[in-house]
Amino acid sequence: MSQKAHLLIRKGRVIDPNTGRDEVLDVLIENGRLVRIAASLDAPGAEIINAEGMLVLPGLVDTCVHLSEPGGGRSGSIASETRAAASAGITHLCAQPNTDPVIDSTAVVRLIRERSFKAGFAKVLPLAAMTQQLEGRQLAEMATLKEAGCIGVSNAGRPVQDALVLKRSFEYAATFDIPVMMRPQDAALSAGGCAHEGPVASRLGLPGIPAVAETIELSRALILCEATGVRLHVQQISCSASTALIRDAKARGLPVTADVSIHHLLLDESALEGFNSDCHIQPPLRSREDREALLVAVADGTIDAVCSQHIPLGSSSKQAPFPSTRAGIAGIETLLPLMLKLVDQGALTLHRAIALLSSGPARCLGQQIGHLEIGRNASLCVVDAAAMRTPIDDWLSAGKNSPWLDAELPGNVRLTVCEGRVTWLSD
């Protein structure tokens, strides 16, 4: 994307959860570096972005994205999905290792880093497979993969059933201070299920996944976290009981962080009425009480981050009866708009919502990102939070699997700058 050497963002409301700053200020970027944030800056020759009435935020950080490359075919590429991310203010995203081939070799890490760099839309932070082929039997080369650029390990939602393998995975990761990312779900308790085990699934006759499928696996992970001292980031918790487990673990001082998908904050099991396969996701949408408990947990800091859990799927993936459809929502473009919707509804303050998308996920990932720091390459976005949009009108992800395509949502991203490069600029 062509650009002048200097960029002056004028009169935006600058919010940085890291420092607590919230003021109308100018922001000056010179040769990609964030050099000043102050009132009434002057920069001759700089390109001017008028941000009056808009928010200037740290570049957003998404802790869970499925990029579909390598191996995704028609359901998207690194270029298509990172461009969608840039259009939504996201500068850094964590890529899950369940690609084809799996991210368990340095060659795959290198391929992902090269392609994302070449595409130039977002900084991709790859996760390494925790076990080879994600099979839960033998450790992957975690230390080597960390050196190659992976920021953590994950089994991408696939359970490691063998407690010995799980314990050793945690011990080995702890040795090299590699954070473990984990979406807890017991294999046997979730086998064949596609909906929350509750009144809606019982009525629709959909095979259920009970909440205990999550809490049993989460409890096991927390016990092993305590025993091994590994840094554990729990991904996409879905039920009230899990928030209690996380709250308790944090109170006991365990090195634990947690995220939730934006969809679990807005939708519950009732969204499945009429066999709506756009709302078929894993973990399943649970009860209203669970959703309310998750909202409390994001507000009070029990949950540190909200992610898109972006899974772009080809159209045929949802063209089947509900239980045979693939689980997932292409969520990267609606992450910020849906958070702004929660703010509009009064469920979250604007400051908390922004922290959950920037400083919070940065802390979960152990990365120095998600803040506006003078002297570093700039990562930020400029957002018109009042503008209403219908996502389908300018959808970019290759996956159109979203229940929000035709909804009217707040938030239009005017500018995204990722590590000094302009990655998105709209009119």
Next chain:
Amino acid sequence: MIPSPPSANIQLTADGRLKHFLSVEGLPRPLLEEILDGAASFVEVGDRSIKKVPLLRGKTVVNLFFEASTRTRSTFELAAKRLSADVLNIDIAKSATSKGETLMDMLWNLEAMASDMFIVRHSDSGAPFFIANHVTPQVAVINAGDGRHAHPTQAMLDMYTIRHYKGRFAGLKVAIIGDVLHSRVARSQIHALNILGAEEVRVIGPKTLLPKDIESLGVSVYTDLAAGLRDVDVVIALRLQKERMDSALLPSEGEFFRLYGLNNDRLRPAKPDAIVMHPGPINRGVEIASEVADGPRSVILHQVTFGIAVRMAVMSMCISGQESGL
């Protein structure tokens, strides 16, 4: 909160007539009564020497069975033929790969043959809804059983049977026994009985065979057979599949029969004139003893006879609902 709520009832035309029959849930009581009344007039057709009426003459009915079935498919076929329709039977073993595309391609092909009605059985809950949402509007879809979700024509023939023997629904207590978890028949029966005004619907079984929060469907839950059968007017035993013994749901057929199987002695708490029903095919000595299945209270074989008439009623209503929409 729900982004795109699917239309509340895709089964009905704008003026409230039946155009698909996918589920009993959400249908108004007069419509269920219309099905039962219609069936009553078709029962008489079965007694004639020439068992045909011309209501579906020139129409093509496709039996689209993704799951094996002999009885249900045969009764639908007979019902369609007695209505003078042309019938095409397609048995599709559900392939494990790319079902979605295969299913869509197949539907478009069948539509191209100018079919007027699909009778669908599928192992996935919701499959007939998916098909009804994707076929051209002129094709009626009838659910012949989808996963654990619904089997509405079976439920309606059971309602016909109950009305035939009891004359009413008001004041009736009905007990459904056994594997409710996996039963599409039970779910449809529960909806139908509640819509038609039965006094109480009970489900009886061990907790492993009862769906979570099943009370929300409007039933009382019993785990003890004697307590659940007390003073009931109608007893419905559900089929227990043999494979349930392999998945830690039950220890053995023997223990299930000892605790929940029907024999004359265990039926004693029910009302003296209680009838015994079963959607078939029955497992003698598992959920029901022969002395009950073949005994005076059993109406199991009559259910089959009524099944043809009920399906004739549903098919003719759907075709006329479709035509009224043109």
